[in-house]
Amino acid sequence: WGMVGGDGNCDGEITIEDKTGAWESDAGNSGYNINDHNLDGQIDNRDKNDYILLNIGKESQVPE
Numbered sequence: 554w555g556m557v558g559g560d561g562n563c564d565g566e567i568t569i570e571d572k573t574g575a576w577e578s579d580a581g582n583s584g585y586n587i588n589d590h591n592l593d594g595q596i597d598n599r600d601k602n603d604y605i606l607l608n609i610g611k612e613s614q615v616p617e
Contacts, residue, residue: 556613559606560613576601576605580601583596
């Protein structure tokens with residue numbers, strides 16, 4: 554089992570809103586936060602290109 558990365562606004566779906574709303578507001582910052590999808594300590598284009606854009610249209614849910 555695994556979860557799909559890139560859901561920056563935590564609504565269960567990876568959509569363009571994860572880029573335009575969540576990621577863009579944090580882009581360029583450092584530190585571990587919800588938009589640091591590869592956990593390298595930087596919110597940068599790798600998080601956007603490798604996780605958000607790659608996974609648009611997918612969804613992930615945590616079982617209750």
